[in-house]
Structures are given as structure tokens and as C-alpha cells.
Amino acid sequence: MGKSSKDKRDAYYRLAKEEGWRARSAYKLLQLDEEFNLFEGVTRVVDLCAAPGSWSQVLSRVLIKGEKFGRAGWQDKQKNMRDYVLGGGGEKEEVKEEGKEEGGVEGEVEKKAEETPKLTPREGVRIVAIDLQPMSPLDGVTTMRADITHPSTIPLMLKALDPDTYSPSSPLNSSPVDLVISDGAPDVTGLHDLDIYVQSQLLWAALNLALCVLKPGGKFVAKIFRGKDVDLLFAQLKIVFERVRVAKPRSSRASSIEAFVVCEGFCPPEGFMPSLERPLGAGTVLPEPVREEPVSSDAKKPEKKVTSRVREDGAIEIDLGDETDDEDDIEEGGRRWIAPFLACGDLSAYDADATYHLPKDRVSLDPVQPPTAPPYKRALEMRKLAGGAYGKTKGRAEKAAS
Ligand SMILES: C[S@@+](CC[C@H](N)C(=O)[O-])C[C@H]1O[C@@H](n2cnc3c(N)ncnc32)[C@H](O)[C@@H]1O
Known part of the structure; x- marks a missing residue:
């Protein structure tokens, strides 16, 4: 291709x-x-x-x-968007008109973010x-x-x-x-x-x-x-x-x-101590954490409590109370567990x-x-040695020349 x-x-x-x-x-x-x-x-x-x-x-x-990329970049973009929309004022109105021609609010917000990149390097990075x-x-x-x-x-x-x-x-x-x-x-x-x-x-x-x-x-x-x-x-x-x-x-x-x-x-x-001598491998079972004594089976299960909160970025996060119910998802004596699946981006x-x-x-x-050192590099070198140009064998190259 x-x-x-x-x-x-x-x-x-x-x-x-x-x-x-x-x-x-x-x-x-x-x-x-x-x-x-x-x-x-x-x-x-x-x-x-x-x-x-x-x-x-x-x-x-x-x-x-x-x-700022990923979550931090997205939060910045949202903030710029909010500031732009809520800002108002004569000067802002003018910018809005220009923005309309060059890609609307989104374009204007992106332009603003590019103009003022705020760099926040961290200390002690390794x-x-x-x-x-x-x-x-x-x-x-x-x-x-x-x-x-x-x-x-x-x-x-x-x-x-x-x-x-x-x-x-x-x-x-x-x-x-x-x-x-x-x-x-x-x-x-x-x-x-x-x-x-x-x-x-x-x-x-x-x-x-x-x-x-x-x-x-x-x-x-x-x-x-x-x-x-x-x-x-x-x-x-x-x-x-x-x-x-x-x-x-x-x-x-x-x-x-x-x-x-x-x-x-x-x-x-x-x-638990990780071991340098006996590293984990397929088939290794991690030690189970010491869990509290199970309550008797007829004890009433805590009711699922659905809660919601508004995050800083404005998104509403709904907690269906699954965290307390992990045990329900575990089958075969606690050896299988279905992790929540999320599509992201x-x-x-x-x-x-x-x-x-x-x-x-x-x-x-x-x-x-x-x-820098792709696995095919040596193959190409060997082929070059054997037949000159990439893809041509020596015999073919000689025949073509005669
Ligand atoms: C999909 S690439 C990683 C791409 C990388 N995250 C990036 O963003 O550029 C997978 C890498 O796994 C490396 N890899 C495969 N087996 C490895 C091993 N046993 N030890 C170290 N690296 C390994 C390969 O050399 C390859 O570079």
C-alpha cells in the first residue's frame, strides 16, 4: 500500500x-x-x-x-468555549462575527487556545x-x-x-x-x-x-x-x-x-512481595487478599444506591452502585470477573x-x-548483496543488461 x-x-x-x-x-x-x-x-x-x-x-x-492534551486539553477547550459564549461585550461580538466566517465558535476557540498555550511543566519528572x-x-x-x-x-x-x-x-x-x-x-x-x-x-x-x-x-x-x-x-x-x-x-x-x-x-x-527471582507468568495466581469474615447469607444485602454528581467539566456522572456489588459479577469461586467496558475518544x-x-x-x-532498526532491514541488505537492486536477483539484472 x-x-x-x-x-x-x-x-x-x-x-x-x-x-x-x-x-x-x-x-x-x-x-x-x-x-x-x-x-x-x-x-x-x-x-x-x-x-x-x-x-x-x-x-x-x-x-x-x-x-495540554487529552483530558486537560479537552477541559481547556471547554473552558475557552464557556468563556467565549458567556463573555459577551462589543469586542467579543466582533470576534464572533469573524469566527463565523472562519469556522464558527469552534474555530475561534481553537484559535484562542493556540494563541495562548499555557505551559505547566512538572517538577521531578522521571x-x-x-x-x-x-x-x-x-x-x-x-x-x-x-x-x-x-x-x-x-x-x-x-x-x-x-x-x-x-x-x-x-x-x-x-x-x-x-x-x-x-x-x-x-x-x-x-x-x-x-x-x-x-x-x-x-x-x-x-x-x-x-x-x-x-x-x-x-x-x-x-x-x-x-x-x-x-x-x-x-x-x-x-x-x-x-x-x-x-x-x-x-x-x-x-x-x-x-x-x-x-x-x-x-x-x-x-x-505481598513482588519477586525478582520468581516473576509472574501465565498460570500464576496472585494471592487473594485477606477479606473480612463473610456476613451470614440471610443477612440483608445493602440496597443498590444510585447516585449522581456533576463533574468539574460539567458532565453528569451516574454511579449505579456496582462497586459494592463486585461479588455478584464473580463466578467460578471468584476466578472470573467481567470488567466494565468503555469506548473512549x-x-x-x-x-x-x-x-x-x-x-x-x-x-x-x-x-x-x-x-531505527526494523526487522526487515537485514533482509533488504541481504537481497541487495545477492542481487543488486531491491527485488531483482543478480541473474535477472545481468540478463536485463545483456
Ligand atoms: C505497538 S508497538 C509500541 C508502540 C509505542 N507504544 C509507541 O507509541 O510508539 C509494540 C512494541 O512492543 C515491543 N515489544 C514486543 N515484545 C517485547 C518484549 N518482550 N520486550 C520489550 N518490548 C517488546 C516491540 O518491539 C514494539 O516496539
Whole structure:
């Protein structure tokens, strides 16, 4: 598929190039943030499976430069919109008239936001990004080339987080982090069961690393493939996190089984110690937290209490009282649990499965950061050695020349 054809079929691929992101995946993180406000109060982050680095770019721009995207950007836009509509006055009226010609209120609000970008860089930011592939440097991000499924990566990561204070004799005493994100994906084979299995290995490895570094109350966001036993995974995650939800950003194709678990409120069971020697893997069962004695079965269940509140951003949040009823959703002796599913990303955002018409004279841009060491690079080199030009064998090239 040519570059410009891909531009039409994949709006987020095109947008990423236009807006300076290394990969279209950036929009997945931004849309997750829109829904879950992931970066609020966050300064220390580990980005797993990070290459080519668009998630790290988002982290760098939000935490280090203090730019506003995702939820914070949306809130700003809403505020500008409110100020614009409620502002009134002669001067404002004039602006409104101009705005009408150039894209209406929305256009005017966007223009205002662009004119006055308020940067709020955070203090004490630490971002560590890890991938099997090398990654081009990014402002303020420590990049590491390592396999997240290998136990030796854990001390390397801890050292990268605290190079000055890290002590190999008590590695788990390093300062904890607020957020661990993982966009890990194997090279998909098309054999669904195999792909889901390999993906689950990456997820367990990411969770294991998260258990070693997260602070109580911390967050964990990771890519999953929604296979048939994914509810077992949710039940396991629910042991160590207060809230577990599964989300599908609008930039993730509906046709793909990809989704993201968003786990908030890290609360390891009492006495739980992550192990560097015996990392988690598929089939590992996390220790159940010590629960209070169950009340007798004929004791009256608390009634579901439906409450609602108006959030700061003006949205009305309705709580159906499910939090108190988690036990109802658990089947098979507490081993399965269905996590609430949320679609996220503004409905007006591009549809990842749609093809868009582009103007005929539109120039297709090159990717912001071509892969530094793509797996196909060696194959191309070997082919070049064997036959000269890409795609032509030596024999054919000689025949053509004679
Ligand atoms: C979808 S890409 C990540 C994109 C990235 N989040 C971004 O925004 O640019 C998946 C990455 O997972 C990495 N990966 C797969 N298995 C890995 C492993 N065992 N350890 C580290 N990285 C791994 C791949 O090298 C690949 O770069």
C-alpha cells in the first residue's frame, strides 16, 4: 500500500505525521487520558514496549514541557468555549462575527487556545522507556533496550529510575512510580490463539514490572487482546487494583481484538512481595487478599444506591452502585470477573475503520521517525548483496543488461 493510499485509509496514520507523533498509537494514549485523566498528579512513569516512542513523546510533552492534551486539553477547550459564549461585550461580538466566517465558535476557540498555550511543566519528572528495539532519543526520557519478559530487566529498570540511589542489595527500596503503561504487542501471526497467548505473556511481564515499582494508589495501563478467557485476567488484576476497566479508544480499529486495561488504585494484598527471582507468568495466581469474615447469607444485602454528581467539566456522572456489588459479577469461586467496558475518544474524532477522501493536490508526508532498526532491514541488505537492486536477483539484472 502506497503512502498516500494509507493516508486515506488510516486517518490516524496521516494525523500522526501532520501533528508530529512518531506513531498513530499516540492517539490511543491521548484518548485513554481523555476518559481516565491518567496524568493527573503523575511525575514518575515507566513506558514498556515503547518503540518507536509516541507514548513516550506524549509523556515528555505533557509532563516535561507541560503541554495540554487529552483530558486537560479537552477541559481547556471547554473552558475557552464557556468563556467565549458567556463573555459577551462589543469586542467579543466582533470576534464572533469573524469566527463565523472562519469556522464558527469552534474555530475561534481553537484559535484562542493556540494563541495562548499555557505551559505547566512538572517538577521531578522521571520517565523510563523500555523496548526490544532501539529508540531514538526523546527529551527527558531515559530509553533502555531490553526484553520485558526477562527477569534481568527488573533491576535494570529500577536502576534507570533511580541511578543515584539504586542499591543492588535492596533493589525494591527504590522510589515508586505513579504510572506504568505498556503497549506491548508481539509480531502477530494471524493465529488468534497463539497471538493471544504471546500477548498475555507480555501483559504478565508488564504487570510483574509494575508490581515492583508502583506506589500504592498507582495506575497500570496495558494493551490486551480480548480472548475468551480474558475475564480470568480481569479477576486477577482486581486483586491488586481497586478499579479495573477495559477501554477501547476510537483510534483502535473496531475490527481488532485489541483493547486496554486501565487499572487504578494499586492496593497489593497485605504481606505481598513482588519477586525478582520468581516473576509472574501465565498460570500464576496472585494471592487473594485477606477479606473480612463473610456476613451470614440471610443477612440483608445493602440496597443498590444510585447516585449522581456533576463533574468539574460539567458532565453528569451516574454511579449505579456496582462497586459494592463486585461479588455478584464473580463466578467460578471468584476466578472470573467481567470488567466494565468503555469506548473512549470524542465521537467527533476520526473513525479508525473509515476511509477519508483527501484533496487531489495533497502532499503525503514522511513518517516523523522511521524505524531505527526494523526487522526487515537485514533482509533488504541481504537481497541487495545477492542481487543488486531491491527485488531483482543478480541473474535477472545481468540478463536485463545483456
Ligand atoms: C505497538 S508497538 C509500541 C508502540 C509505542 N507504544 C509507541 O507509541 O510508539 C509494540 C512494541 O512492543 C515491543 N515489544 C514486543 N515484545 C517485547 C518484549 N518482550 N520486550 C520489550 N518490548 C517488546 C516491540 O518491539 C514494539 O516496539
